[in-house]
Amino acid sequence: MIFFKDIYLLFRRHLRKALRAPVWLLMGLMQPVLYLILYMPLLKSMGATALLPTGEIVRVFVPGMLVIMAMGGLFAGFSFIDEIRTGIIARWLVTPTSRVGVILSLICNQLLTLFFQACILLVIALFLGLHVSLIGIALTLVLILMIGITMSSLSYAISLSVKDEGILASITNTFYLPVMLLSGIMLPISFAPRWIKIAAHFNPFYYAVEASRSLFAGDFGSHIVLFGFGVIFVFSLVALSLAVRALNKMAV
Amino acid sequence: MNEAILKTTKFCKTFSSGRGKKIKLVEAVKGVDLEVKQGEIFGFLGPNGAGKSTTLNMLTTLLAPTDGKAVVAGFDLLTQPEKVREQIGYVSQAGGADGFSSAFENLVLQARLYGISATDAVSKANELIGRFQMKEFALREANTYSGGQKRRLELALGIVHRPSLVFLDEPTTGLDPQSRAYFWEEILRLKKEGMTVFLTTHYLEEADHLCDRVAIIDHGTIVVQGTPQELKREIGSESIIVDFAMDKELEQAKLLFESMQNIKKIFAQENKLYLFVQDGGGMIAEVLRVLDKEKIPVSTIGLSRPSLDDVFLQKTGRSLREDKN
Numbered sequence A: 001m002i003f004f005k006d007i008y009l010l011f012r013r014h015l016r017k018a019l020r021a022p023v024w025l026l027m028g029l030m031q032p033v034l035y036l037i038l039y040m041p042l043l044k045s046m047g048a049t050a051l052l053p054t055g056e057i058v059r060v061f062v063p064g065m066l067v068i069m070a071m072g073g074l075f076a077g078f079s080f081i082d083e084i085r086t087g088i089i090a091r092w093l094v095t096p097t098s099r100v101g102v103i104l105s106l107i108c109n110q111l112l113t114l115f116f117q118a119c120i121l122l123v124i125a126l127f128l129g130l131h132v133s134l135i136g137i138a139l140t141l142v143l144i145l146m147i148g149i150t151m152s153s154l155s156y157a158i159s160l161s162v163k164d165e166g167i168l169a170s171i172t173n174t175f176y177l178p179v180m181l182l183s184g185i186m187l188p189i190s191f192a193p194r195w196i197k198i199a200a201h202f203n204p205f206y207y208a209v210e211a212s213r214s215l216f217a218g219d220f221g222s223h224i225v226l227f228g229f230g231v232i233f234v235f236s237l238v239a240l241s242l243a244v245r246a247l248n249k250m251a252v
Numbered sequence B: 001m002n003e004a005i006l007k008t009t010k011f012c013k014t015f016s017s018g019r020g021k022k023i024k025l026v027e028a029v030k031g032v033d034l035e036v037k038q039g040e041i042f043g044f045l046g047p048n049g050a051g052k053s054t055t056l057n058m059l060t061t062l063l064a065p066t067d068g069k070a071v072v073a074g075f076d077l078l079t080q081p082e083k084v085r086e087q088i089g090y091v092s093q094a095g096g097a098d099g100f101s102s103a104f105e106n107l108v109l110q111a112r113l114y115g116i117s118a119t120d121a122v123s124k125a126n127e128l129i130g131r132f133q134m135k136e137f138a139l140r141e142a143n144t145y146s147g148g149q150k151r152r153l154e155l156a157l158g159i160v161h162r163p164s165l166v167f168l169d170e171p172t173t174g175l176d177p178q179s180r181a182y183f184w185e186e187i188l189r190l191k192k193e194g195m196t197v198f199l200t201t202h203y204l205e206e207a208d209h210l211c212d213r214v215a216i217i218d219h220g221t222i223v224v225q226g227t228p229q230e231l232k233r234e235i236g237s238e239s240i241i242v243d244f245a246m247d248k249e250l251e252q253a254k255l256l257f258e259s260m261q262n263i264k265k266i267f268a269q270e271n272k273l274y275l276f277v278q279d280g281g282g283m284i285a286e287v288l289r290v291l292d293k294e295k296i297p298v299s300t301i302g303l304s305r306p307s308l309d310d311v312f313l314q315k316t317g318r319s320l321r322e323d324k325n
């Protein structure tokens, strides 16, 4: 109980901070919304291919955008490093507060932001002609939030060990683009040449994108859905434990 | 004599950075033995990079020691860190105030994290706002505070839960003399209220004025430990400081004084010569006479009462004052 109370107390503080400078909310939202508005029509007007009828394009494109958004959690470390520097994190760690709680409160805040952004994106997508069941959306949101946990935990773990925005930026930039491209976010990997397909199978986010496409298509029981949830679940636990470990041995 | 509230044995911290062959080791703290007594103000005095913050971070459970043991507020640091956390307060060198919250919000959250109920937390916050004269800015975001105002909030944050032992890492660095005097008063008040205070500083006057006992740390080792009076008595002397214009003259004079019986110890730093003597008033004339006889010109000459700086100088061969400039 005390554990949840501490998470709640710290979470309220993060929320207060986020609301005082609401630019953060927009930053993660801009990129996917621009893709949706300025790029997706391009795909549409290229006309239907045999594999991807025009009506399907929105349904295939939007899950990818949601995953991109969730991967933005990778940038959570930047404001975290700033907070480490002000000594506020150390101050919390010296109180009897649970250390897992400190990390979880930060992650909860990331997830809330992500949830709002995802909802806004979905509303825009509905206007652009998305047809999808409520269960499909709900399950996809769960998956997206799990990716959010994975990415922000990883970002916190890296931040705690490097404590430098420059190094964090070069690490995230090195990983972000290849991981994104190899998950078939823009177009399904099934269009890709064989070697890219093979490479994609080593990328956990490929399964996440495929799983959410299946969910959007109403294919709830398919293997890829189960597999996607499984992979991301395992990854989120691993990432979370890395972050907690890094926090425990952080040298302030 | 009072009981010990903190005791370290062979406390060590070695940082390693880099990997593989390029690994670099920094021995920040090397076998520190400390004892802090209940109810006292204990000063940790040392130049930049001496290992003060590293020691404090270990004592406050933020950093695992590489070696050694410590008992803090009755609990073993390594096996019962949670218990230690309940007992202590810490104001780190960085401070740790939340810039995006007001002093009031900062204090309420801090109290809540120590398990104080919501209503008590609010009254606690108001009480501290009054005590540290923060009314005027208590509802503004802390990002807008001046250095002194922020430091006041941070001290308040460190003691919301009335810890039995509070660690203050350089509480007055960067403050003007007036604010420093204010902090000194507040720190003495903590002691009066029964708290044990462990503070670090590189201001000798601060250690001298505030602390019941001090430990001088340099390059990760404790050089000397005791009450300021004891330490100064140990030097047992005043020092005559002679300033020369040229190195050659200094060397000449040093040779001369080394053979003089009444001079207990000699140190040279920059172009000053420190002569430790028993009777400064009497010796100053003698020193001038000798220098005059050998025709060694002197820029200035002065007498200084024994200070902690002299203790530092005698133990390490360097002056803490010079280090800072």
Ligand SMILES: Nc1ncnc2c1ncn2[C@@H]1O[C@H](COP(=O)(O)OP(=O)(O)OP(=O)(O)O)[C@@H](O)[C@H]1O
Pocket: A251, A252, B015, B016, B017, B026, B027, B028, B046, B047, B048, B049, B050, B051, B052, B053, B054, B055, B093, B202
């Ligand atoms: N995380 C770290 N990795 C490597 N070296 C470190 C680390 N933290 C501290 N050091 C080194 O350990 C030594 C002691 O540092 P510390 O911060 O304890 O000094 P200090 O006495 O608090 O100095 P100051 O008065 O400047 O605050 C320094 O040489 C510092 O460079």
Ligand SMILES: [Mg+2]
Pocket: B052, B053, B054, B093, B169
């Ligand atoms: Mg320090």
